[in-house]
Amino acid sequence: MEKLKTTDVKKILDVMADTAIENEQYFCKLDAAAGDGDFGSTLAKGFKIIKENLEENSKYDIGELLKSSGMLIMKSCGGATGSLWGSAFRSAGKSAKGKAELTAVECREVLNDFCGGMKKVGGAEVGDKTLIDALDPAIKAMERSIEKGVKDIDTLLEEAEKAAADGAERTKEIIAKKGRATYLGKRSIGYPDAGAVAVSMMFKDVNNKLFRS
Amino acid sequence: MEKLKTTDVKKILDVMADTAIENEQYFCKLDAAAGDGDFGSTLAKGFKIIKENLEENSKYDIGELLKSSGMLIMKSCGGATGSLWGSAFRSAGKSAKGKAELTAVECREVLNDFCGGMKKVGGAEVGDKTLIDALDPAIKAMERSIEKGVKDIDTLLEEAEKAAADGAERTKEIIAKKGRATYLGKRSIGYPDAGAVAVSMMFKDVNNKLFRS
Amino acid sequence: MKKIINKPETVVDEMCEGIVSAFPGLLQLDAENRIISRKDIDAAKVNLISGGGSGHEPSHAGFVGTGMLDAAVCGDVFAAPSVIQILEAIKLVRSNKGVLLVVKNYSGDVMNFDGAAEMAEEDEDIRVEKVYVNDDVAVTNSLYTVGRRGVAGTVFVHKIAGALAEEGADLAAVKAMAEDVIANVRSMGVALTSCTVPAKGEPTFDITEGDMEFGVGIHGEPGVSREETVNAEILAKRITDRIIADIPFKAGDEVALLVNGLGGTPAMELFILNKEVQKILDKAGIGVYRTFVGNYMTSLDMAGASITLLRLSGEMKRLLDAPARTAALTI
Amino acid sequence: MKKIINKPETVVDEMCEGIVSAFPGLLQLDAENRIISRKDIDAAKVNLISGGGSGHEPSHAGFVGTGMLDAAVCGDVFAAPSVIQILEAIKLVRSNKGVLLVVKNYSGDVMNFDGAAEMAEEDEDIRVEKVYVNDDVAVTNSLYTVGRRGVAGTVFVHKIAGALAEEGADLAAVKAMAEDVIANVRSMGVALTSCTVPAKGEPTFDITEGDMEFGVGIHGEPGVSREETVNAEILAKRITDRIIADIPFKAGDEVALLVNGLGGTPAMELFILNKEVQKILDKAGIGVYRTFVGNYMTSLDMAGASITLLRLSGEMKRLLDAPARTAALTI
Numbered sequence A, B: 001m002e003k004l005k006t007t008d009v010k011k012i013l014d015v016m017a018d019t020a021i022e023n024e025q026y027f028c029k030l031d032a033a034a035g036d037g038d039f040g041s042t043l044a045k046g047f048k049i050i051k052e053n054l055e056e057n058s059k060y061d062i063g064e065l066l067k068s069s070g071m072l073i074m075k076s077c078g079g080a081t082g083s084l085w086g087s088a089f090r091s092a093g094k095s096a097k098g099k100a101e102l103t104a105v106e107c108r109e110v111l112n113d114f115c116g117g118m119k120k121v122g123g124a125e126v127g128d129k130t131l132i133d134a135l136d137p138a139i140k141a142m143e144r145s146i147e148k149g150v151k152d153i154d155t156l157l158e159e160a161e162k163a164a165a166d167g168a169e170r171t172k173e174i175i176a177k178k179g180r181a182t183y184l185g186k187r188s189i190g191y192p193d194a195g196a197v198a199v200s201m202m203f204k205d206v207n208n209k210l211f212r213s
Numbered sequence C, D: 001m002k003k004i005i006n007k008p009e010t011v012v013d014e015m016c017e018g019i020v021s022a023f024p025g026l027l028q029l030d031a032e033n034r035i036i037s038r039k040d041i042d043a044a045k046v047n048l049i050s051g052g053g054s055g056h057e058p059s060h061a062g063f064v065g066t067g068m069l070d071a072a073v074c075g076d077v078f079a080a081p082s083v084i085q086i087l088e089a090i091k092l093v094r095s096n097k098g099v100l101l102v103v104k105n106y107s108g109d110v111m112n113f114d115g116a117a118e119m120a121e122e123d124e125d126i127r128v129e130k131v132y133v134n135d136d137v138a139v140t141n142s143l144y145t146v147g148r149r150g151v152a153g154t155v156f157v158h159k160i161a162g163a164l165a166e167e168g169a170d171l172a173a174v175k176a177m178a179e180d181v182i183a184n185v186r187s188m189g190v191a192l193t194s195c196t197v198p199a200k201g202e203p204t205f206d207i208t209e210g211d212m213e214f215g216v217g218i219h220g221e222p223g224v225s226r227e228e229t230v231n232a233e234i235l236a237k238r239i240t241d242r243i244i245a246d247i248p249f250k251a252g253d254e255v256a257l258l259v260n261g262l263g264g265t266p267a268m269e270l271f272i273l274n275k276e277v278q279k280i281l282d283k284a285g286i287g288v289y290r291t292f293v294g295n296y297m298t299s300l301d302m303a304g305a306s307i308t309l310l311r312l313s314g315e316m317k318r319l320l321d322a323p324a325r326t327a328a329l330t331i
């Protein structure tokens, strides 16, 4: 696929929502190991509302779609998740403003701004044991592919998925520097970051259900 | 033995105290089944102090010995036990006032007044699932023996022990009408009354350690 | 057993110290007799004493202060205080106007308070009156000869009779008011877990995940029946209906409501339960004049709650709202 | 999981209803945004808002009323409220003198309160200031970049800054006082059991009979170390020494002490713990001006406790003693 249309983005959001909803308990469990055990619930709550909204609003362009998703999260979700994902979607929405389709390059840009929104609000960088550890490498991988001349989104996302999975896996070995897991100090070692795992699973599910068939 | 001297009564109190102290947990457990689980602790607390007092006060006659034991219980023990046993010992003390020894007949009288002290304060009768169900039959059994002409205290206490054991056993089958077990209604059936079991065990231990050798 | 204690034998003594040291301006301790009393004992008013087994904190020491109790006597865990302890408390707060003992109706408590009252009157020449609180509607078995037991409703007796005493009413009036409260107050509780008595070190009763003890007392004695757990709405309905039916409370009545935690149940759950009770009372046309939610009469660390309704007269309302300055309740 | 609830999804909404229906004269509810606020909002004083995840009851809604908070915003269990909820609370209590947000220092809370403050200032033209409470001395790891977390000390910020606002001080002064409290307040907690988040239905962490989590947070996040349980005396010493060493508190200091229950620990144990802490402070020459013992900042049904010390200035003493009329604290 060379371009994502609004309907494609909707499908992607729908798959992301399913990942969040189906793994609510699992993500809670991961957060419980080193955080407070609510990540799965908050994420699922936000994405349930996004999913409902997808059906209701069919007239949005991609920018509006992402922005309105961000607003919905900001309204309904609290916790770190509400703020981070709300900000991420709103940044991504700005990035895709007025667009009805995205090229591979634009696709990476939107995702980059999504990640930028999280960084702005949360202040985390790679190595802090947060979802940035999955998201940032994924975007870097997409960038490398684009530099190599790759134009199709399938390949890009394939690379992103791998990088995100590696990044999530690596969070097991590091001490948290952001989020609730921080308070554990060294005791956070050995458990992957719940947010990073969620991001990685979203890439995988999107690829499996939408691109890899 | 035809007569109990002050030193014998002291030995009896000492054995009763040991029974209370050694079975603290067991009596608590019995009380927990249908009451609130503290009977063993209160009884042990009271008898520990009686035991200490036995050593200190060697100049008492039997009446004073029993009365002072009652006062100690009344001061240090609360709960139904503090009041019941305190009153029992004080009544028994009145009964044995000024006496340095007790015949078999006097022995039964003192025990009868002991039981009367409990009845006065607690208002329980046979069949209410309390320690009266062990104590009252024991006294009746002693009475019957005396009527038959028995003069030695060993035999009297032998009969008392049997009657107390039967009485305690029978408390399993009845619904409590006094004490905390009352609130259970029919649910108190199946468990023996803690107080009755304690009385029965005291008779047994006294006989085993002092009379049956 | 997981408890923040030093050793089971000293929990009550240490707790008494802990209460008084938290409120040094308000309270004083007779450590030997485990009596916690107001520092400013006033021999010119009727003085109120309550007490009972320990393990029900903040009852009763938490309610000692202006406008409620003048002294609380602390027994061992779940065992009434001894006659001598109670007698000493009566002597401590002796007053020209007399002393009122607020006794929860349990054999052990009644025997010991009665014994002490007798001794105070005979040996010390102190005028003593007694009231027996028996608000628990759980047990209705006809075999049952000792009367209902006293539970969380006792706190309303402390508050309302205490306020009247503070105003200077005489012993007969204070006793009559206390009896009026007792006649109009009803409670019932439910336990989700057993409590653990420190000396015993393990739960008084076993209970599985899916069960609750319905109509439980405050000493870990089992309830009137073991039932499957239900949600807050059904639980509230089952308890409240039983309480309402008892007096019975009627549409148009005004009540004080106490949603009481048994020690291990957090405020979140008590507030949810309160929401359900309020709905039921509203539907029944019973007006709630004032609501109390929290741990007032506990059973150590037991998870569970009780509901208390007091039908209010105009005079009771006034006294309920009167100032109180105690460790656990300030109005 | 044994809880008096209807279903996990609605616990917070129902609890909000339950709180407000218990205090209908004092509180009002914006159910959509889960904002509990004073009924008599006064636009002529600095208004205080706090909030955070639910599960810490009575914090924060229990401290809404005269002389403390003007509104509390309730997030899901252990999750900060959303930006929009907080924004609506700011709009609700908007005042000519400005609004102060009292935020416990957690990433989620900080992000959401900051986001809301920004929107309130930019879009609504409301003066908003923020303070971040970070009283927990447990975590001292140098790797730790987000700062200490906020726990039970927050209640002192509510009380003291709230009293100053009630007197009519301006926003800068109220904020400065809040920051002064934050600079002088330190806490630390210990858990004997895990809490159980309703949505999860089972304990957040496993812990055996003989162990405790030392330096635990208030969200069921594990503590800084798992240790063998110790008696009340040693426990008090371990926690209090760590707190004292932190500022450090010195002989001659006067403090307010809060012995706080985490939800599942009964008053008896808190009073025993208090007794031990008082002994330690006394020995250290630290004067206790006022003591609070009870459930102020809980972690659902967790068994455990925390200790908080606040070094008091003369002004703080005056404000600590000033009147407060809230659901959970009346002075």
Ligand SMILES: Nc1ncnc2c1ncn2[C@@H]1O[C@H](COP(=O)(O)OP(=O)(O)O)[C@@H](O)[C@H]1O
Binding pocket: A031, A035, A036, A037, A038, A039, A040, A042, A078, A079, A080, A081, A082, A084, A118, A121, A122, A123, A124, A129, A130, A131, A132, A178, A179, A180, A193, A194, A195, A196, D078, D079, D080, D107, D108, D109
């Ligand atoms: N400052 C931050 N920057 C980026 N991600 C963060 C930050 N703090 C937390 N996270 C992510 O959010 C996840 C936890 O979200 P959530 O459970 O909603 O937070 P909390 O319970 O602390 O409010 C973590 O697993 C981590 O991936």
Ligand SMILES: Nc1ncnc2c1ncn2[C@@H]1O[C@H](COP(=O)(O)OP(=O)(O)O)[C@@H](O)[C@H]1O
Binding pocket: B031, B035, B036, B037, B038, B039, B040, B042, B078, B079, B080, B081, B082, B084, B118, B121, B122, B123, B124, B129, B130, B131, B132, B178, B179, B180, B193, B194, B195, B196, C078, C079, C080, C107, C108, C109
């Ligand atoms: N009114 C009574 N008369 C006689 N014995 C009684 C009475 N009430 C209780 N008992 C006895 O006391 C025992 C319980 O004592 P205890 O545990 O100290 O009482 P409580 O816990 O109710 O204060 C019962 O097993 C019973 O034998």
Ligand SMILES: [Mg+2]
Binding pocket: A031, A035, A036, A037, A038, A039, A180
């Ligand atoms: Mg979390």
Ligand SMILES: [Mg+2]
Binding pocket: B031, B035, B036, B037, B038, B039, B180
């Ligand atoms: Mg008992």
Ligand SMILES: [Mg+2]
Binding pocket: B036, B038, B039, B079, B080, C053, C077, C078, C079, C080, C108, C219
């Ligand atoms: Mg008892």
Ligand SMILES: [Mg+2]
Binding pocket: A036, A038, A039, A079, A080, D053, D077, D078, D079, D080, D108, D219
């Ligand atoms: Mg959270």
